[in-house]
Amino acid sequence: MNVADDKAIVKDYFNSTGFDRWKRIYGNGEVNKVQLDIRYGHQQTVDTVIGWLKADGNLPELSICDAGCGVGSLSIPLAEAGAKVYGSDISEKMVEEAKDRAQQTLGNGENLTFAVQDLETLSGSYHTVICLDVLIHYPQEKADEMISHLCSMAQSRIILSFAPKTCALSLLKKIGSFFPGASKATRAYLHREADVVKILESRGFHVQRQSMTKTRFYFSRLLEASLK
Ligand code: SAM
Numbered sequence: 001m002n003v004a005d006d007k008a009i010v011k012d013y014f015n016s017t018g019f020d021r022w023k024r025i026y027g028n029g030e031v032n033k034v035q036l037d038i039r040y041g042h043q044q045t046v047d048t049v050i051g052w053l054k055a056d057g058n059l060p061e062l063s064i065c066d067a068g069c070g071v072g073s074l075s076i077p078l079a080e081a082g083a084k085v086y087g088s089d090i091s092e093k094m095v096e097e098a099k100d101r102a103q104q105t106l107g108n109g110e111n112l113t114f115a116v117q118d119l120e121t122l123s124g125s126y127h128t129v130i131c132l133d134v135l136i137h138y139p140q141e142k143a144d145e146m147i148s149h150l151c152s153m154a155q156s157r158i159i160l161s162f163a164p165k166t167c168a169l170s171l172l173k174k175i176g177s178f179f180p181g182a183s184k185a186t187r188a189y190l191h192r193e194a195d196v197v198k199i200l201e202s203r204g205f206h207v208q209r210q211s212m213t214k215t216r217f218y219f220s221r222l223l224e225a226s227l228k
Helices: 003-014 017-025 033-056 075-080 092-106 140-153 165-178 193-202
Strands: 063-067 084-089 112-116 126-131 154-162 205-214 219-227
Touching (some): 003 017, 017 092, 033 075, 033 205, 063 075, 063 140, 075 084, 075 092, 084 092, 092 112, 126 140, 140 154, 140 193, 154 205, 193 205, 193 219
Parallel strands (some): 084 112, 126 154
Antiparallel strands (some): 205 219
16 A cells, blocks of 8 residues: 555545544543543543643743644643644544534634644644644654654644554554454554654754553553754
8 A cells, every 4th residue: 555545545534434433532422441441541642742831831822733633632722721723634524523622612712723734735834833643644654754844844842642663562452443343444553763753853853751651542652852
């Protein structure tokens, strides 16, 4: 499968069965045990990022790009905390849902904008660029290009999460639970931390804070890297 296929498949998945599945996981309603575990794991990743940014004490001064924002799980609380947030996603359905959720939480807040866009076509310049749980959908070579592009938009800092290759065995054992049955329409790629750090460093970014979320079915390594 080539990379263009990967992207088309991912887009299609998050506009169909993937949308239904992830909208539920990233919500409050009833879900099965595996989905509940993934919901908790993902929330930990989101909470860690929010905790880092709030601890810095300057959120209202920041412009943030949330690339691959999904249903707005991170964009919405960051905007609520006063940041100027631009969230975008390749899936129209995810963006529609993000807009609905933002409307319910924030009304017509002016500091949050959502758009349908492939992250590789994003442009502009933001204090902080964030990309959570998106790289899992792409092989390393493509992930490198994506990280590089995201770095080019970051004035100061980039925050990324990915499924680390060190957890490969346990993840592979459980991979069927990520995309089970009929919705097994995309594959999950693992990335070596050294490869991710290498590409960040080649763009002048150095890792400042890091975290790992690991539940039974959810693995996510989180890195914050800043320009020196
Ligand atoms: N970042 C969100 C979060 O953590 O709540 C969503 C994570 S979800 C597992 C992955 C998201 O990445 C999906 O909404 C999908 O549509 C989006 N995505 C995948 N490839 C993308 C691309 N090339 N450009 C923008 N979004 C993409």
